[in-house]
Amino acid sequence: MKAKLLKNIEEKNIIAGVIGLGYVGLPLAVEKAKAGFKTIGFDIQKSKVDLVNAGHNYIGDVVDSDLAELVKAGILSATNDFSFIKEVDFIAICVPTPLDEHQEPDIRFVRDSVTEAAKYLKPETMVVLESTTYPGTTEELIKPILEEGSGLICGQDFYLGFSPERVDPGNLVYKTKNTPKVVGACSPDGAEVISAMYRAVLEGEVFTVSSPSVAEMEKILENTYRNVNIGLINEIGRLCHKMGISVWEVIDAAKTKPYGFQPFYPGPGLGGHCIPLDPYYLTWKAREFGFHTTLIENSMIINDGQPEYCVDRAMHILNRYQKAIWGAKILMLGVSYKNDIDDYRESPAIRVMKELRKVGAEVDYYDPWVPEFKNMYGQSGKSIEVLSPEVVSSYDLVMITTAHHNVDYEMVERNAKVIFDTKNVMKEIQERDKIEVL
Ligand SMILES: NC(=O)c1ccc[n+]([C@@H]2O[C@H](COP(=O)([O-])OP(=O)(O)OC[C@H]3O[C@@H](n4cnc5c(N)ncnc54)[C@H](O)[C@@H]3O)[C@@H](O)[C@H]2O)c1
Numbered sequence: 307m308k309a310k311l312l313k314n315i316e317e318k319n320i321i322a323g324v325i326g327l328g329y330v331g332l333p334l335a336v337e338k339a340k341a342g343f344k345t346i347g348f349d350i351q352k353s354k355v356d357l358v359n360a361g362h363n364y365i366g367d368v369v370d371s372d373l374a375e376l377v378k379a380g381i382l383s384a385t386n387d388f389s390f391i392k393e394v395d396f397i398a399i400c401v402p403t404p405l406d407e408h409q410e411p412d413i414r415f416v417r418d419s420v421t422e423a424a425k426y427l428k429p430e431t432m433v434v435l436e437s438t439t440y441p442g443t444t445e446e447l448i449k450p451i452l453e454e455g456s457g458l459i460c461g462q463d464f465y466l467g468f469s470p471e472r473v474d475p476g477n478l479v480y481k482t483k484n485t486p487k488v489v490g491a492c493s494p495d496g497a498e499v500i501s502a503m504y505r506a507v508l509e510g511e512v513f514t515v516s517s518p519s520v521a522e523m524e525k526i527l528e529n530t531y532r533n534v535n536i537g538l539i540n541e542i543g544r545l546c547h548k549m550g551i552s553v554w555e556v557i558d559a560a561k562t563k564p565y566g567f568q569p570f571y572p573g574p575g576l577g578g579h580c581i582p583l584d585p586y587y588l589t590w591k592a593r594e595f596g597f598h599t600t601l602i603e604n605s606m607i608i609n610d611g612q613p614e615y616c617v618d619r620a621m622h623i624l625n626r627y628q629k630a631i632w633g634a635k636i637l638m639l640g641v642s643y644k645n646d647i648d649d650y651r652e653s654p655a656i657r658v659m660k661e662l663r664k665v666g667a668e669v670d671y672y673d674p675w676v677p678e679f680k681n682m683y684g685q686s687g688k689s690i691e692v693l694s695p696e697v698v699s700s701y702d703l704v705m706i707t708t709a710h711h712n713v714d715y716e717m718v719e720r721n722a723k724v725i726f727d728t729k730n731v732m733k734e735i736q737e738r739d740k741i742e743v744l
Contacts, residue, residue, distance in 0.1 A: 307430050307463075308495045314395065315502050318342045322503075323394035325419050327354050327384060329579070329649065330436060330471040331400035332365045333482040336372055338396075339382040341507040346394060347384040358384035366647055367475055367482070391426035396434070396503055399423075400471065403437045404583060404682075411440060411587045413447065420448050424455025429463045432500050434489075435518075436471040438525050438584050440591035444468040444518035445492060460492050467491030467500045468518035470525030475578075476647040486510040490521030529584040530602055535570040536581070537605030540612055543572035543744060547619075554730045554743060572744055574707050574728045575612035575654025577643025582609070582652050613657035616744065617665065620705060620726050623742050627724055629702050632666030637701040639718070640708020641673045641687070645729075648675045655707035656685055670701075674712050695721040706731055 314320050320343055324335040327349040339345040349355050357364055361374035376382035391397065401415040416437055423433070433452060435444050444467065449460050460466050469489045473482055487504050489512060491497035497514045504512045515521050539557070546553040553572055561569040576582035585606060589599045621631045643653040650656060655671070656679070662669045673689045680686040690697060693713065698704060698721040709729040719725065719735050728744040735741065 307465075308499055311395070311430060311432065311465075311499045312502055315499070315506050318506070320395045320503065321346065321393055323348065323390060323397045325349075325397060325399045325423065326401040326415075326437075327351075327358060328400065328402070329365055329367070329475055330473055331398070332358070332363075332373075333367050333473060334398055334400060334436070334471070335382060336368050336376065337482050338507050339376040340372065342381075343396075343507070344380075345376075345382050346390050347382070348388065348390055349384065349386060352386050355384040355386045358382070367473065388422040389426050391423050391431075392428055395430065396432045397423060398469075399433070399435045399437060401437055402579065403439050403587070404579070405586055409586055410590050413439065413443070416443065417447065417451065420451045421455060424452045427452060427456040427458060427464060429458060432465045432467070432496070432503060434466075434500055435468045438470060438529065438580060438587070439522060440587040441519045441522040441526065442591065443522060444490075449492060461496060465491060465493065465496030465499055466518075467496055468521045469500065469504065470521060470528075472525075472528070475649060476644065482508070484509045487512045488515060488521050488524055489513070490515040490518040492518060526584055526588045529580050530588060532570070532581050533576065533585050533609065534602060534605040535568070536573075536576060537608040539570045540572045540608050540615075544615065547744075552743070554733065571730070572728075573612065573654065574616045574658050574744075576609045577651070577653040577655075578649065579651045582606075613654050613661050616658050616705075616707075616726075616728055617661040619742070619744070620662065620667075620703060621665070623724060623726050624703055627702070630666075631662070634667050634702040635700065636662055636667045636669045636703045636705055637690075637698065638662075638669060638671040639673070639693075639704060639706045639713060640710055640729075641671050641676050641679060641689075642708050642710075645709040646675065646711055650676055650679045650681065653681075653708075656681060656687075658705070658707055659687070660685065672697075672713075673708065674710060693718070698722050 322338040322343045322345045324331045324347045327347045335345050335347040361377040363370045363373040401419050404412045406412040458464050472485050489501045491500050501512045501514045543553040557569050560567050585602050592599050641655045642650045659669050672693045678688045704722040704725045706727045709731040715732050725741045730743050
C-alpha cells in the first residue's frame with residue numbers, strides 16, 4: 307500500500323477529498339487542485355456546494371479566479387453526497403470544533419462526518435483530521451469509528467493521521483500554500499505517505515512527528531501560547547492604566563530587545579474560532595488525567611473579562627463628560643474579530659455590544675467588512691451604511707473595537723465627541739485630547 311500510494315502521489319494519480327468547505331477546507335481544496343490533484347469538496351451546506359460548483363468564491367483567502375478556473379477545468383468540484391468518499395484516495399477533514407453551552411468540546415461535527423465517511427471508506431485511502439482538537443482525538447475517537455464502520459484495519463488497509471491547519475485569515479504573507487505543516491500518523495508508513503501528499507501540494511516545509519497526539523498537542527500549544535500571552539498583556543494593560551502608564555509605549559520599548567520577547571497587544575478580548583476556544587479542549591482533556599491547567603485557566607479568566615472591562619472604562623470616560631452610560635449613544639467601529647476580515651465568530655466586539663446594551667447604552671456599529679451579522683448565540687445587527695462626519699458627531703462616544711484599515715480615522719477624530727480606542731489604531735493621530743486608549 308505504501309509503495310503504491312507514494313507512486314500515485316508522485317504521478318498525481320490521487321483523487322483528494324476535503325470534508326468541510328469553510329475558512330480552512332476551501333483554501334486547502336483549492337491548493338490540492340492547483341497542485342494537479344483532482345479534488346472533490348464536501349459540505350453539508352448545499353449553498354456552499356452550489357457556490358463552488360458555479361465557480362463562485364466565498365472565502366477571503368482564496369483568489370476568485372483560481373477557484374473559477376479550477377472548477378471550469380473540471381479539477382475541482384463539490385458535493386453534498388457522502389458517497390463521494392468511494393472515489394477519493396485522500397480525505398482531509400476540516401469541520402468545526404466549537405464548544406457546547408458548558409464550554410466543553412463539542413466534537414459532534416468530527417464524529418458525524420467520520421461516521422458517514424466510514425460507511426464508504428475504501429482500502430488504500432489516507433484519512434487526515436485537520437480540525438483543531440484535544441490530544442487523543444485521532445486515535446481514541448476517529449480510528450475506532452473508521453475501523454468499525456468500514457471493516458478495514460488502520461495501518462494495514464488505510465492510513466490515518468492528524469495534521470493541524472494553521473491558516474491565519476487575512477495574513478498577506480502566510481497562506482495555506484506556504485505555511486509549514488506538521489503531520490503525525492498512527493503508523494510510520496502512514497506518516498511517510500501523508501507527509502508526501504502534503505509535500506506534493508504545499509510549498510511550506512512538512513515536519514513529521516511520531517504520533518497524532520503530538521501533532522494535536524502542538525496545535526493546542528500554538529493557540530494556548532497566544533491565549534496566555536494575550537492574557538498576560540491584558541493584565542499588564544489593566545495595571546498600567548491604574549498606574550497612569552501607557553501599555554502601548556511599554557510594549558514598543560520592550561520589543562526593542564532583539565531576543566526573548568515577542569510583542570502581544572491588549573484588546574477588547576479574544577475572538578475567532580481558535581484562540582478563545584482551543585485551550586478549553588486542553589483543559590477538558592487534562593481533567594481526565596487529574597490535572598489542572600491553572601495558568602491557562604487564569605489567562606482565560608482575564609481574557610474573558612476584557613469586554614466587561616472595556617464597558618467599565620467606557621462608563622468612566624462618559625462620566626468625565628458628565629454623561630451616564632444609561633441612554634448614551636455609542637458607535638462601535640468594527641465587529642469582526644480581527645482587522646480586515648469579515649469573520650465575526652466569537653468576536654469580542656459583539657460581547658462588548660451586548661454588555662453595553664445591558665447597562666442601558668444605545669449602540670450602533672459601523673464595519674465595512676460586516677454589513678450585517680447573525681451569530682450562533684442569537685445576536686444580530688446591521689452596520690450603519692456610511693460613516694459620515696454627521697453620523698460620527700451624533701454619538702456620545704465612538705468606541706474602536708476592530709483595527710480595520712479602511713476607516714477614515716482622521717475624520718473620526720475631527721468629528722467625534724470622545725473616542726475610546728481599544729486597539730490603539732489611532733496612534734498616528736497627533737491631536738489626542740478626545741482619544742482615550744485601552
Ligand atoms: N478559521 C481559522 O482561522 C482556523 C485556523 C486554524 C484551524 N482552524 C480549525 O479548523 C477547523 C475548521 O474551521 P473553519 O474556520 O474552517 O470552520 P468553518 O465553519 O468555516 O467551516 C467548517 C465547514 O464544515 C461544514 N460542516 C459542518 N459539519 C459537517 C459535517 N458533518 N460534514 C461535512 N461538513 C460539515 C460546515 O458547513 C462548514 O462549511 C476547526 O477545527 C478550527 O478550529 C480554523
